[in-house]
Amino acid sequence: MTHIIPPKTAHVFSRVRFIMVQPSHPGNVGAAARAIKTMGFHDLCLVAPRYPDICELPEAHALASGAGDVLSAAALVGTLEEALAPVTLAFALTARARDLGPPPCDIRQAAAASRQHLGAHENGQVAIVLGTERSGLTNEDIARCQRICHIPANPDYSSLNVAQALQLAAWELRYALAVETGLPLLPSTDKASQQAGSEPAANDKVQAFLAHWEQALVAIQFLDPRHPKKLMPRMQHLFARSELSQDEVDMLRGVCTAMIKACR
Amino acid sequence: MTHIIPPKTAHVFSRVRFIMVQPSHPGNVGAAARAIKTMGFHDLCLVAPRYPDICELPEAHALASGAGDVLSAAALVGTLEEALAPVTLAFALTARARDLGPPPCDIRQAAAASRQHLGAHENGQVAIVLGTERSGLTNEDIARCQRICHIPANPDYSSLNVAQALQLAAWELRYALAVETGLPLLPSTDKASQQAGSEPAANDKVQAFLAHWEQALVAIQFLDPRHPKKLMPRMQHLFARSELSQDEVDMLRGVCTAMIKACR
Numbered sequence: 001m002t003h004i005i006p007p008k009t010a011h012v013f014s015r016v017r018f019i020m021v022q023p024s025h026p027g028n029v030g031a032a033a034r035a036i037k038t039m040g041f042h043d044l045c046l047v048a049p050r051y052p053d054i055c056e057l058p059e060a061h062a063l064a065s066g067a068g069d070v071l072s073a074a075a076l077v078g079t080l081e082e083a084l085a086p087v088t089l090a091f092a093l094t095a096r097a098r099d100l101g102p103p104p105c106d107i108r109q110a111a112a113a114s115r116q117h118l119g120a121h122e123n124g125q126v127a128i129v130l131g132t133e134r135s136g137l138t139n140e141d142i143a144r145c146q147r148i149c150h151i152p153a154n155p156d157y158s159s160l161n162v163a164q165a166l167q168l169a170a171w172e173l174r175y176a177l178a179v180e181t182g183l184p185l186l187p188s189t190d191k192a193s194q195q196a197g198s199e200p201a202a203n204d205k206v207q208a209f210l211a212h213w214e215q216a217l218v219a220i221q222f223l224d225p226r227h228p229k230k231l232m233p234r235m236q237h238l239f240a241r242s243e244l245s246q247d248e249v250d251m252l253r254g255v256c257t258a259m260i261k262a263c264r
Numbered sequence: 265m266t267h268i269i270p271p272k273t274a275h276v277f278s279r280v281r282f283i284m285v286q287p288s289h290p291g292n293v294g295a296a297a298r299a300i301k302t303m304g305f306h307d308l309c310l311v312a313p314r315y316p317d318i319c320e321l322p323e324a325h326a327l328a329s330g331a332g333d334v335l336s337a338a339a340l341v342g343t344l345e346e347a348l349a350p351v352t353l354a355f356a357l358t359a360r361a362r363d364l365g366p367p368p369c370d371i372r373q374a375a376a377a378s379r380q381h382l383g384a385h386e387n388g389q390v391a392i393v394l395g396t397e398r399s400g401l402t403n404e405d406i407a408r409c410q411r412i413c414h415i416p417a418n419p420d421y422s423s424l425n426v427a428q429a430l431q432l433a434a435w436e437l438r439y440a441l442a443v444e445t446g447l448p449l450l451p452s453t454d455k456a457s458q459q460a461g462s463e464p465a466a467n468d469k470v471q472a473f474l475a476h477w478e479q480a481l482v483a484i485q486f487l488d489p490r491h492p493k494k495l496m497p498r499m500q501h502l503f504a505r506s507e508l509s510q511d512e513v514d515m516l517r518g519v520c521t522a523m524i525k526a527c528r
Contacts (some may be wrong), residue, residue, distance in 0.1 A: 035428075040418040066423050108439065151435075152443050154304040159330050164299075167428060168435050171415075175372065178416065222522035234515060242506040251498060258486035263526050 012118050012177050017043040017127040018166060019083045019090075021141060024050035024133055030063030030071060031163035037067035039170035040178075044074040045083045045127075052076070063163075080129070080141050087127040089117045092137050092145035093165055095158060103147060107169050110149035111176035118177070128169045130162050201249045209249050209256070210236060216259035276382050276441055281307040281391040282430060283347045283354075285405060288314035288397055294327030294335060295427035301331035303434035304442065308338040309347045309391075316340070327427075344393070344405050345471060351391040352464035353381045353507070356401055356409040357429055359422060367411060367505060371433050374413035375440035382441070385464055392433045394426050407500045408467065410507060465513045473513045473520070474500060480523035 018036055023029050023046060036044055046054065054060060055071045064071045077083050084090055091110045105113065114126040129145055131137035142148060151168055153160055160168075201209075214232055217223035223231055244252075282300055287293050287310055300308055310318065318324060319335045328335045341347050348354055355374045369377065378390040393409055395401035406412060415432055417424055424432070465473075478496055481487035487495055508516075 034423060037421050038417050038423055038428075040420075066421060106443065153302050153438070156304075157301050157330060159298060160302055164302075164431060167431065171432050171435075174417075217519065217522075220519070220522040220526040222519050231515070234512070238506060238508070238512050242502060244502070248498070248502050251495070255481065255484075255486050258481075258484045259523060259526075262484040262523075 013040050014043065015118055015125045016041050016114070016173055016177075017045055017083075017087060017125065018170070019045045019047060019080070019127050019129045020049075020162065020166075021047045021080055021129065021137060022049065022132045023054065023162070026051070026054050026057035026060035027063045028133060028161065028163045029054055029074075030060035030065075030067075032166045033060075033064040033067040033070040033074070035163060035167040035170050037070045039174040041170060041173070042070050042073065044070055046074055046076050047080050047083050048078055049076065080144055084127060084129075084144060086125050088121060088124045089114065089147070090127040090129055090145040091147045091149045092129045092142040093149055093151070093169060094131070094137055094142065095150070105147060105149050106152050107149050107172045108176075110147065110169075111172035113147070114173060115176040126173075128166070128173070130166055133162050201244045201246045205246060205249050206239065206244055209244075209253055210239065212253055212256040216256040219260045219263040277304050278307065279382055279389045280305050280378070280437055280441075281309055281347075281351060281389065282434070283309045283311060283344070283391050283393045284313075284426065284430075285311045285344055285393065285401060286313065286396045287318065287426070290315070290318050290321040290324035291327045292397060292425065292427045293318055293338075294324035294329075294331075296430045297324075297328040297331040297334040297338070299427060299431040299434050301334045303438040305434060305437070306334050306337065308334055310338055310340050311344050311347050312342055313340065344408055345468070348391060348393075348408055348467035350389050351467045352385065352388045353378065353411070354391040354393055354409040354467065355411045355413045356393050356406040357413055357415070357433060358395070358401055358406065359414070369411060369413050370416050371413050371436045372440075374411065374433075375436035377411070378437060379440045381464075387463055389466075390437075392430070392437070394430055397426050403497075407497055407504065408471070410504050462509045462511055465508045465510045469510060469513050470503065470508055473508075473517055474503060476517055476520040480520040483524045483527040
């Protein structure tokens with residue numbers, strides 16, 4: 001990733017909006033809130049939901065799990081136009097390609113384009129627009145978006161529901177934006193694993209172990225020094241790629257000593 | 265979509281297994297089946313599920329939606345060891361880093377490593393291993409895997425359930441195996457690594473070697489079975505991440521045999 005875009009991860013994440021057009025199942029709205037929060041976003045916008053109080057229904061809250069705050073703060077608007085008002089780059093997430101409409105891409109490409117857009121424009125705002133559970137987005141909805149994006153699922157069974165699709169889109173955006181902003185993607189490795197002994201062993205220590213190992217293999221009569229064949233090069237190959245720690249070298253040298261002693 | 269999916273795609277997808285350890289909610293198993301099928305995979309394996317008929321329960325079928333075939337064909341086994349028997353590269357999907365254990369990566373890196381592994385080894389088989397809903401994977405489970413992988417979610421709210429985690433992993437694998445490359449999974453250019461014995465060893469062969477190694481360490485009195493300490497977990501850790509070939513397993517078993525014989 002060559003794009004280094006400065007600070008304020010939280011700020012970048014706050015410039016991404018997830019828009020659900022005419023959602024009818026409270027459970028899906030709750031699951032969407034959860035998916036959004038899990039990936040570090042919080043802006044959910046509902047266009048003309050089937051029930052005006054959809055965010056307060058028990059099923060929505062049950063599936064939102066700990067993301068009730070995202071649910072409660074969800075914006076409710078009457079039209080997609082209103083939902084897109086502050087948005088500078090909108091992706092219509094659709095199941096299949098259309099004859100007409102904005103240029104298509106997949107959600108990974110959409111995430112990369114979003115990163116670029118948000119990095120280049122301090123006031124840029126990205127949206128992912130999802131259609132109804134039953135019929136997706138209308139051509140009119142799609143025409144309001146700058147781009148179309150797809151999730152290239154199994155063509156024989158592309159049965160993702162709207163909450164799952166949103167989950168994948170949120171993940172892709174998180175991955176793209178976190179890389180860009182330098183947010184650590186991996187949990188920091190535990191201090192324990194950085195203790196002295198778990199440092200990688202220096203090459204000379206590994207070689208000294210291999211010499212000891214060779215003696216031990218001779219002692220147990222596994223290796224015939226008169227006909228060594230390719231045995232030691234193969235051992236070298238095995239242990240070299242294992243990236244032994246100093247602890248492990250010490251442990252293995254203990255094994256060598258015990259092998260030699262056992263043969264006396 | 266300009267990507268061309270290579271002809272061997274179906275075959276490659278059949279070499280990916282999703283393993284759920286001790287699942288207790290039928291709904292999660294059903295949702296997992298759906299996620300697997302949506303992304304073009306079909307191999308689901310359940311280790312010691314809470315209910316032996318978990319795949320037949322109504323909630324499982326309801327959430328599997330059209331993926332009842334994946335559910336019906338799911339393999340049920342008693343131990344993770346059995347589930348991993350044919351597997352050559354297993355990723356433990358965990359929520360956080362561990363002190364001890366295989367090297368960590370995120371699920372995108374895991375997917376890339378899987379693509380490479382499956383491309384390089386015609387008989388390679390990859391697995392994603394998911395833990396229980398409540399407590400995840402044990403250290404012992406993790407030690408049976410070659411790698412650990414994470415989903416770098418929102419650190420303040422990483423509330424992904426097991427089915428959602430599986431969904432993201434399946435998506436990453438699909439993207440890596442079919443969409444991203446757009447090119448055939450090239451066999452390794454390294455001729456040497458294509459010889460029969462240099463194929464990666466299946467997990468059951470590695471475990472059998474480790475059991476033999478333990479006997480040998482007892483024989484030479486390096487390992488005191490009454491006070492084993494952390495010795496075998498450390499050996500497991502070392503050899504699991506080395507991705508042993510079948511040739512190397514055979515060689516090391518020869519060492520074990522010679523060690524035991526030398527002590528008689």
